[in-house]
Amino acid sequence: MRFPIWVRPVLFILALLALWQIAIDLHPGQLLPGPIAVFAATGELLQHGLLLKHVVASLFRVTWGFVLASITAIPLGLILGWYRRGEWAFNPLVQVFRPISPLAWIPIAILWFGIGDLSSIFLIFVGSFFPLLLTAMSAVQNIPAVYINAGSNFGLSSSDFVARVIYPAVAPRLLVGMRITLGIAWLVVVAAEMIAVNSGLGFLIVDARNAGNRYDLVVAGMLIIGIIGLLLDLGMRSIGRIKYFQWGD
Amino acid sequence: MSLPHTVIAASAAKPKLQVTGLSVVYQSNGKPLAAVEDINLEISDGEFVCLVGPSGCGKSTLMNAMGGFLSPSRGSVAIDGETVSGPDRRRILVFQEYAVFPWLTVEGNIGFGLSKLPREEREQRIAHYVELVRLQGFEHAYPSDLSGGMKQRLQVARALAVNPDVLFLDEPFGALDSITRVLMRAELLRIWQAERRTIVFVTHETDEAVQLADRVVVLSSRPARIQDILTIDIPHPRNISSPRYLALRDELLKMIGLAYEI
Amino acid sequence: MKKIRQPRRWEIWLWPLVTAALLLAVWQYSVLWTRTNVFPSPLGVWHGILGLSHEHVLWADIGASLRRVAVGFGAAVLVGIPLGLCLGWFPALHQVVNPVLEILRPISPIAWIPVAIVFFGVGDPAAIFLVFLGAFFPIVVACVGGVSSVPPLFRRAGRNFGLSNAQLLRRVVFPAALPQILIGLRIALGIGWLVVVAGEMIAVDSGLGYLVIDSRNSGKRYDLVVAAMLIIGIIGLILDAGFRTIERIRSVRWGFRHAV
Ligand SMILES: Nc1ncnc2c1ncn2[C@@H]1O[C@H](COP(=O)(O)OP(=O)(O)OP(=O)(O)O)[C@@H](O)[C@H]1O
Ligand SMILES: [Mg+2]
Numbered sequence: 001m002r003f004p005i006w007v008r009p010v011l012f013i014l015a016l017l018a019l020w021q022i023a024i025d026l027h028p029g030q031l032l033p034g035p036i037a038v039f040a041a042t043g044e045l046l047q048h049g050l051l052l053k054h055v056v057a058s059l060f061r062v063t064w065g066f067v068l069a070s071i072t073a074i075p076l077g078l079i080l081g082w083y084r085r086g087e088w089a090f091n092p093l094v095q096v097f098r099p100i101s102p103l104a105w106i107p108i109a110i111l112w113f114g115i116g117d118l119s120s121i122f123l124i125f126v127g128s129f130f131p132l133l134l135t136a137m138s139a140v141q142n143i144p145a146v147y148i149n150a151g152s153n154f155g156l157s158s159s160d161f162v163a164r165v166i167y168p169a170v171a172p173r174l175l176v177g178m179r180i181t182l183g184i185a186w187l188v189v190v191a192a193e194m195i196a197v198n199s200g201l202g203f204l205i206v207d208a209r210n211a212g213n214r215y216d217l218v219v220a221g222m223l224i225i226g227i228i229g230l231l232l233d234l235g236m237r238s239i240g241r242i243k244y245f246q247w248g249d
Numbered sequence: 250m251s252l253p254h255t256v257i258a259a260s261a262a263k264p265k266l267q268v269t270g271l272s273v274v275y276q277s278n279g280k281p282l283a284a285v286e287d288i289n290l291e292i293s294d295g296e297f298v299c300l301v302g303p304s305g306c307g308k309s310t311l312m313n314a315m316g317g318f319l320s321p322s323r324g325s326v327a328i329d330g331e332t333v334s335g336p337d338r339r340r341i342l343v344f345q346e347y348a349v350f351p352w353l354t355v356e357g358n359i360g361f362g363l364s365k366l367p368r369e370e371r372e373q374r375i376a377h378y379v380e381l382v383r384l385q386g387f388e389h390a391y392p393s394d395l396s397g398g399m400k401q402r403l404q405v406a407r408a409l410a411v412n413p414d415v416l417f418l419d420e421p422f423g424a425l426d427s428i429t430r431v432l433m434r435a436e437l438l439r440i441w442q443a444e445r446r447t448i449v450f451v452t453h454e455t456d457e458a459v460q461l462a463d464r465v466v467v468l469s470s471r472p473a474r475i476q477d478i479l480t481i482d483i484p485h486p487r488n489i490s491s492p493r494y495l496a497l498r499d500e501l502l503k504m505i506g507l508a509y510e511i
Numbered sequence: 512m513k514k515i516r517q518p519r520r521w522e523i524w525l526w527p528l529v530t531a532a533l534l535l536a537v538w539q540y541s542v543l544w545t546r547t548n549v550f551p552s553p554l555g556v557w558h559g560i561l562g563l564s565h566e567h568v569l570w571a572d573i574g575a576s577l578r579r580v581a582v583g584f585g586a587a588v589l590v591g592i593p594l595g596l597c598l599g600w601f602p603a604l605h606q607v608v609n610p611v612l613e614i615l616r617p618i619s620p621i622a623w624i625p626v627a628i629v630f631f632g633v634g635d636p637a638a639i640f641l642v643f644l645g646a647f648f649p650i651v652v653a654c655v656g657g658v659s660s661v662p663p664l665f666r667r668a669g670r671n672f673g674l675s676n677a678q679l680l681r682r683v684v685f686p687a688a689l690p691q692i693l694i695g696l697r698i699a700l701g702i703g704w705l706v707v708v709a710g711e712m713i714a715v716d717s718g719l720g721y722l723v724i725d726s727r728n729s730g731k732r733y734d735l736v737v738a739a740m741l742i743i744g745i746i747g748l749i750l751d752a753g754f755r756t757i758e759r760i761r762s763v764r765w766g767f768r769h770a771v
Binding site for chain 3: 362
Binding site for chain 1: 522523526527529530531534549550606607608609610611613614615616617618619620621622623624625626629701704705706708709712713720723724726727733736737739740741743744745746747748750751
């Protein structure tokens with residue numbers, strides 16, 4: 001007997017859900033909801049249009065923070081990576097800033113931008129900037145010397161050189177880095193919304209807990225975060241599969 | 250020194266390796282692709298057999314099936330009368346690609362199959378085979394510091410070190426320079442004569458085949474079928490400018506379908 | 512032509528010092544120029560660091576953060592590596608389990624805080640659980656990737672020498688996957704450090720993350736906020752550098768040749 005490829009994973013998920021429900025039924029009076037309650041809560045969110053509102057708010061912040069970080073960090077990283085002195089000069093500083101949790105910037109974000117969208121966009125920017133900068137730097141440095149030599153051998157002008165040698169050589173790696181960074185941005189936005197703003201999926205979770213221990217809404221929010229994160233990742237992967245970015249790997 | 254003759258005669262009754270009706274069909278993009286078709290072959294104990302055939306005809310596939318790495322679609326392979334159902338350390342396959350382990354040194358690679366031996370004996374064997382494949386001075390080097398040819402010699406040494414009774418060599422000297430290749434052939438012949446192993450050797454060089462083999466099996470283009478078998482009845486060491494040698498080499502070239510005047 | 516240049520010894524020190532000095536100068540100048548009395552100057556931050564280190568809380572906070580990371584990361588290693596190896600070894604199993612992992616992975620560990628508090632109450636175990644979650648998924652992913660990208664040729668060669676399944680895993684697959692697993696562990700440790708600070712800002716009342724949020728909330732001591740951030744960055748850097756030295760060990764170095 002041959003099943004289609006998705007049957008087993010779906011059965012596995014259903015089995016986990018059943019186990020979860022049974023565990024909850026065995027311990028009545030628990031704060032945690034079972035999958036049925038979570039499902040109902042998701043329906044409730046959908047009905048009031050709340051879900052859409054929170055999802056859009058989160059995506060809005062991620063988009064802005066991530067795009068701003070991309071258009072600043074990638075060109076800067078490419079330049080620093082190309083000129084070795086630039087890398088020697090900035091690398092140690094970047095290495096100190098990178099391990100600082102984006103959330104640790106919250107006090108500064110609030111000081112500079114107040115409580116609101118701008119703050120959380122700033123946090124996502126900070127969280128995405130350093131990983132992107134490092135990816136861009138290492139992508140340039142890892143262009144095999146033969147490409148560079150071959151490229152200059154054909155006497156390309158510098159703009160041609162960038163377009164026909166540097167860009168294609170760097171694109172696959174950059175894209176992988178951007179995919180990972182988008183994942184980070186999604187982690188950060190949820191965390192930031194738990195502190196600094198009053199909409200978005202992170203806010204939904206905190207609010208549901210604080211206003212009456214609605215743990216069904218908490219878990220529903222978490223699952224939605226997971227699913228949207230997965231969709232973002234799949235989206236970036238399918239961009240990576242477009243011919244233009246790809247040349248083996 | 251007519252060794253090959255006596256060997257064939259003595260063990261003709263009971264083949265070391267028997268291939269019966271062997272076919273291998275790959276699935277390539279959902280379509281069946283026959284790589285090897287209906288091979289029947291008997292190889293006697295201690296015999297040196299070369300397989301020659303055009304590139305992509307299915308030589309590696311045949312080797313993998315004989316070594317037990319690939320289960321045949323039809324037919325079977327038996328060694329000592331026992332059907333081959335999987336890889337075994339009594340028969341070692343030296344792969345066409347570099348299959349040395351990059352996380353082990355030269356010593357570590359050669360000693361890979363020897364972990365059950367007592368320490369002293371293991372070290373002796375390692376030293377012996379390091380010398381045999383001329384890797385002295387590189388005992389502690391990692392494969393990434395070796396040239397392509399050195400890696401391939403290392404793979405041969407790793408195979409020989411476990412004393413297999415059948416050795417499958419898939420174009421093992423393909424990446425070597427011509428001088429090293431000649432040296433390695435001589436070494437292989439020396440080892441073969443000293444230790445009486447059965448060797449199946451893939452090559453696409455007619456000279457190599459005629460210099461080494463007792464019998465040369467000529468395969469057709471894909472799917473591989475046995476097209477001809479040429480018995481080389483020259484005793485070792487072979488004089489490569491003797492008339493008999495040249496005649497056999499020309500015959501082989503003709504079997505392959507190549508004109509020998511270019 | 513682009514020359515392959517090794518930095519000279521003095522350049523390694525000079526250039527970072529120049530940029531750091533420039534950055535500090537710009538910072539100092541803009542503090543003076545904007546006449547802010549909330550945001551600290553570099554000098555203020557320096558005094559903040561000195562003050563903290565005398566006060567004893569700093570060391571207790573550093574210790575608390577490091578302990579949480581160590582326990583959470585250690586648990587993630589103990590659970591994640593066997594699971595990842597297992598999933599890499601049995602692709603059919605991976606296919607079944609993967610969708611669940613992929614859904615759980617993008618959930619910020621911080622979003623687990625309410626659940627963690629239900630399970631563990633407010634306190635250390637909750638924070639450690641968050642670190643565990645943050646480190647667990649990268650480790651599993653790295654192990655699966657490492658195992659499944661071991662060239663089949665190596666497995667066949669190992670089998671040929673008569674290795675059993677367990678031996679093949681120990682002597683061929685694990686060493687072949689080790690470089691990639693180590694990269695995953697290093698990333699996981701970095702994430703663990705990010706998460707512990709974030710978790711401490713919300714879930715507990717000690718550690719460097721708490722120091723950041725507490726310095727702000729109790730009296731807007733922004734000099735201490737920035738000082739704590741710098742300390743967080745430097746400790747993270749030291750953790751990362753420590754892990755990199757493992758990658759230089761001989762038997763794993765082969766996998767990093769091209770990466771260095
Ligand atoms: N795993 C596989 N799946 C599908 N087709 C395969 C596979 N391996 C080999 N083939 C096909 O089988 C045919 C024979 O391949 P094989 O590697 O045995 O050739 P070969 O004679 O060893 O060639 P060469 O001399 O170049 O090494 C080829 O056409 C190849 O494309
Ligand atoms: Mg082949």
